[in-house]
Structures are given as structure tokens and as C-alpha cells.
Amino acid sequence: MKHQRRVVVTGFGLVSPLGNTVDELATNIFAGKSGIKQFVGPYLDKLNCKVAAQADFDPGHYFEKKSDYSILDRVGQMALHASKEAVKHADLDMDKVVKDRTGVYVGTGMGGIHSVEDGYQTLFVEGENRLKPYTVLMCMYNSPAAAIATHFSISGPNLTFSTACSSSAVSIGQAMKDIRYGEIDVALAGGTDAILAYASIKSWEAIRTLAEEDKEDISKSCKPFSANRTGLVIGEGAATMILEELSHAQARGAHIYAEIIGYGAANDFKHIAVPSVEGQAAAMQKALDDSGLNPQLIQYINAHGTGTKFNDETETNAIKQIFGEHAYQLAVSSTKSMHGHLMGAAGVLESIITLLGMQRNELPPTINLEQPDPKCDLNNVPNQSQKIDNLEYAMSNSFAFGGTGATLIFKKSVGKHTA
Amino acid sequence: MSNKIATKDEIKSFLTDIFTKEKNISIDKLSPDRPLKELDIDSFGFLEVIFSIEHQYNISFPKNYEHLVTIQDVIDVTHDLVLSKQ
Numbered sequence: 001m002k003h004q005r006r007v008v009v010t011g012f013g014l015v016s017p018l019g020n021t022v023d024e025l026a027t028n029i030f031a032g033k034s035g036i037k038q039f040v041g042p043y044l045d046k047l048n049c050k051v052a053a054q055a056d057f058d059p060g061h062y063f064e065k066k067s068d069y070s071i072l073d074r075v076g077q078m079a080l081h082a083s084k085e086a087v088k089h090a091d092l093d094m095d096k097v098v099k100d101r102t103g104v105y106v107g108t109g110m111g112g113i114h115s116v117e118d119g120y121q122t123l124f125v126e127g128e129n130r131l132k133p134y135t136v137l138m139c140m141y142n143s144p145a146a147a148i149a150t151h152f153s154i155s156g157p158n159l160t161f162s163t164a165c166s167s168s169a170v171s172i173g174q175a176m177k178d179i180r181y182g183e184i185d186v187a188l189a190g191g192t193d194a195i196l197a198y199a200s201i202k203s204w205e206a207i208r209t210l211a212e213e214d215k216e217d218i219s220k221s222c223k224p225f226s227a228n229r230t231g232l233v234i235g236e237g238a239a240t241m242i243l244e245e246l247s248h249a250q251a252r253g254a255h256i257y258a259e260i261i262g263y264g265a266a267n268d269f270k271h272i273a274v275p276s277v278e279g280q281a282a283a284m285q286k287a288l289d290d291s292g293l294n295p296q297l298i299q300y301i302n303a304h305g306t307g308t309k310f311n312d313e314t315e316t317n318a319i320k321q322i323f324g325e326h327a328y329q330l331a332v333s334s335t336k337s338m339h340g341h342l343m344g345a346a347g348v349l350e351s352i353i354t355l356l357g358m359q360r361n362e363l364p365p366t367i368n369l370e371q372p373d374p375k376c377d378l379n380n381v382p383n384q385s386q387k388i389d390n391l392e393y394a395m396s397n398s399f400a401f402g403g404t405g406a407t408l409i410f411k412k413s414v415g416k417h418t419a
Numbered sequence: 420m421s422n423k424i425a426t427k428d429e430i431k432s433f434l435t436d437i438f439t440k441e442k443n444i445s446i447d448k449l450s451p452d453r454p455l456k457e458l459d460i461d462s463f464g465f466l467e468v469i470f471s472i473e474h475q476y477n478i479s480f481p482k483n484y485e486h487l488v489t490i491q492d493v494i495d496v497t498h499d500l501v502l503s504k505q
Contacts, residue, residue, distance in 0.1 A: 071463075130473060133466035 011090025014239035017053035034219035053235030053340025073112035078238035079144035079192035090242035103157035107167025107191030109344035111141035169347025169398035169406035173263035192238035193344035224334035235340025262291025262409030280318035283405030305334020333381035347398035451491035
């Protein structure tokens with residue numbers, strides 16, 4: 001065992017385009033259902049890209065009082081709800097945890113962008129000269145983490161990570177390290193993003209990475225690893241994992257979903273937005289080194305798999321570079337084909353899906369894989385989930401604009417692992 | 420935002436609405452001489468009340484309004500600000 005203090009996942013909660021409970025998410029993912037639809041919101045007629053993966057999340061339905069959520073941006077509302085669900089799912093009594101040995105780690109790419117846009121609308125469009133008193137508290141990037149930490153009276157680290165699309169993989173990795181190195185025993189770690197607001201969508205249109213609408217079936221617009229892929233579909237949501245030091249989880253008899261045995265973060269420095277094989281491979285290699293695991297034992301990779309021309313080919317090559325011939329033995333799927341790209345919540349949602357796959361011994365599919373791309377020639381679990389004897393070791397990749405790549409490695413059982 | 424000058428009674432009734440509907444304060448607590456500190460609203464909650472008044476009457480409260488002690492003080496200052504705007 002490489003590290004003395006081991007870190008396990010004991011529960012999770014989420015808000016996603018495929019449902020707001022773990023059961024709904026699992027049912028939809030393994031049935032290969034898409035949560036991608038036509039965007040519902042203001043300025044629809046002005047959008048060139050009308051495809052989105054929105055979460056069906058009305059805060060009034062989930063919070064007791066309006067005052068519990070009216071001071072939070074949608075990004076914070078979703079994160080707080082996901083965290084409350086995660087605590088319940090882990091059967092964790094927050095009155096019994098040591099509050100200064102507990103931390104909150106949240107990733108978000110664009111923070112309270114709805115509130116930023118609402119503020120500008122008020123000032124520039126409506127010509128008003130004052131903003132709501134809570135505007136700063138709604139816009140600031142650490143607002144979701146603060147809402148969670150305040151709700152549970154947590155006095156340990158309260159940290160926010162913003163590394164674009166890898167934000168929540170980074171938050172989980174950093175939380176894992178803080179537990180491993182003895183700073184804390186429990187973490188609420190995950191991410192959140194709600195960027196489906198007009199100006200924000202326009203900025204994504206401008207960088208020309210968004211998928212074109214599938215004219216026959218809009219729900220099939222995201223086609224990772226398929227030769228006819230045209231880009232990513234923006235999704236929104238939040239997810240939180242409960243991480244615990246192994247003996248802490250065992251002492252309270254918690255159900256353990258998996259151990260996090262490896263985390264690697266590496267910077268893909270060649271270009272701010274164009275991924276490189278070396279950059280992506282470096283994150284995977286660092287995670288493998290951290291775990292001490294023989295790479296041949298990895299059975300499944302939940303890919304970053306955005307559905308852009310660049311990413312999917314680069315990621316395939318990076319996997320080949322790391323795993324050699326074994327790349328053709330393991331499975332690599334992109335569940336973004338179903339839930340879209342949750343940006344700052346992508347890494348955590350995809351990690352949860354990976355753990356659900358471990359529980360069921362089932363590999364989640366890449367749907368809409370209509371035309372095999374010779375440049376993406378690995379087992380991408382096309383269109384239907386695949387059963388597997390025992391899914392014990394899996395990896396989740398998150399890469400990002402800005403360069404921060406992050407890879408997490410999970411092991412299902414907490415017995416000793418074979419190095 | 421109304422164009423005619425608001426009376427103190429109208430301001431009082433607007434304030435009563437805000438306190439009862441948005442801040443869940445029972446109406447029997449809302450006598451004009453009631454000190455604001457007894458209303459169980461924190462400083463941020465009071466900021467929201469001020470924001471609603473400013474928005475309603477298109478006025479701006481001074482940055483520091485610690486001299487406002489009672490509900491009547493808020494009504495009086497609001498009325499003065501509405502008048503001085505004319």
C-alpha cells in the first residue's frame with residue numbers, strides 16, 4: 001500500500017440532465033438515454049446553437065423556504081442540494097462529524113454567471129442604477145462552497161477550484177490529498193456549473209466548439225468518438241461525493257463504493273485551448289504513478305470525450321501512449337454523449353457514473369456512435385452498455401481549456417490492491 | 420414606481436407589505452415606534468428592505484443609515500427622499 005491513510009467514497013448526490021437522484025441517473029445512463037434537448041430560456045431565437053442538456057431543477061421544489069435559496073445563484077442552489085443529498089446517501093450524521101476535521105471542496109468553471117448576466121441586464125438594458133444587495137455574494141466563485149460549508153457548519157477547509165472543465169476532478173483530487181495527508185477525515189467534494197445563460201452560450205458559440213443540432217433527432221447531437229461528431233453540448237448540474245479516511249468510514253459502518261487510489265494533475269502547456277497527446281497522457285501517468293498500480297489492471301476509462309474533433313482523437317492517442325497494447329483491451333466511453341458537458345461538475349458526475357458502473361459490473365455506453373472513426377479505434381462501448389465480470393479498477397479523465405488535466409483512479413474493493 | 424408623490428401612509432403600507440410578505444414578520448409587531456432591532460432581521464435582511472424601498476420610489480438611501488431607529492424613522496426618511504427628488 002503506497003499511502004498510509006486511504007480515502008474512500010461513501011456516498012454521492014447530484015443534480016443532472018439525467019435526473020436529480022442517484023437511481024434516476026443510473027437507470028438513464030445504463031439504458032443509454034439522452035438528456036439533451038432544445039434549450040429552454042430567454043433569447044432562444046438569437047442563439048445559433050439551441051442544443052443543451054439542462055437540469056430539471058426548480059429550487060422551489062427542493063428547498064423549504066424561498067429565503068433558503070433566493071440569495072444563491074442557480075450554481076449554488078444546485079450544489080447545495082447535491083451536497084445535502086450526498087450526506088443523506090452516505091448516511092453521514094453531520095452532528096457527529098468533527099467539524100474542523102471536515103472540508104468542503106467545490107469546482108466551478110464559471111461560477112454565478114446567471115447573476116452576473118442578470119446584473120448587467122439590470123444596469124445596461126433596463127437602465128436601472130442599483131443592483132440587488134446579494135449580487136456580490138451570488139456572483140463570487142466561492143459562493144457554492146460557502147453555502148455548503150455554512151449549511152453544515154463546517155469549520156475545516158472551505159476551498160473552491162476553478163480550472164474550467166477539470167474543476168471538480170481537481171476538487172476531488174485535492175480533497176483526497178488533504179485526507180491522505182492528515183489535514184481532515186471527511187470531505188464534501190465535487191463541483192457545479194450553471195452556464196446556460198445567453199451571453200455565456202454566445203461566448204461558447206464564438207469559440208466554435210459547440211455541436212451542431214442533429215436535424216433528425218436533437219437528443220443525438222453529441223457524438224463522441226464518432227466520425228460525424230461536431231462538438232460538445234453544454235450541460236448544467238452539480239454533484240458532490242462524500243470522501244472519508246478509510247478507518248473513519250469503517251468505524252461508522254459506512255457503505256464504501258470505492259477507494260480513490262490515484263490522482264494526477266498535469267498542465268497541458270502547449271496551447272490554452274488545443275489539447276496535446278503529451279499533456280493528456282501526463283495526467284494519466286501521474287495518477288497511475290500516484291496509485292502505484294500496474295496500468296494493465298485498468299479495465300475502464302470514463303473519457304473526457306467531449307465530442308470535439310480535437311479532444312476525442314487526442315485522448316484516444318494519449319490512452320494508447322500510456323497503455324500500449326492494453327489500450328485495446330480496456331473500455332473507454334464518453335457519457336457526455338448522454339448528459340452533455342457539465343463543465344465544472346463534469347469530473348465528479350462522471351466519477352459517480354464510473355462508481356455506479358463498478359457497483360453493477362456494467363460499462364456505461366457512448367451513445368450516438370454512428371460512424372466509427374478510424375482515428376478513435378478503441379472499445380468505446382458503442383450505443384449500449386456492456387456487462388463485465390468484475391469491474392474493479394477504473395479511471396476518470398478530465399481535461400480543460402487552460403491546460404489543467406486531472407485523472408482519478410478508483411478501486412472497488414478496499415482489500416489490498418495488486419501493484 | 421409611481422409618478423405622484425407618495426404619502427407617508429402609502430409608504431407605511433408598502434413597508435408593511437415588505438415586512439410581512441418578504442420577511443415573514445407578523446403585522447402586530449409593526450407599530451411605527453417599534454425599534455428595527457426588535458424585528459429579527461439581520462443586517463443583510465435590512466439591506467434587502469432598503470433595496471426594495473429604493474427600487475419602489477426610485478430614491479437612494481445614504482450609505483450609512485444607522486440613525487434609523489424605528490419603523491417611523493424609515494417612513495420619514497423615505498418620504499423626505501421622495502420629496503427632495505421632486
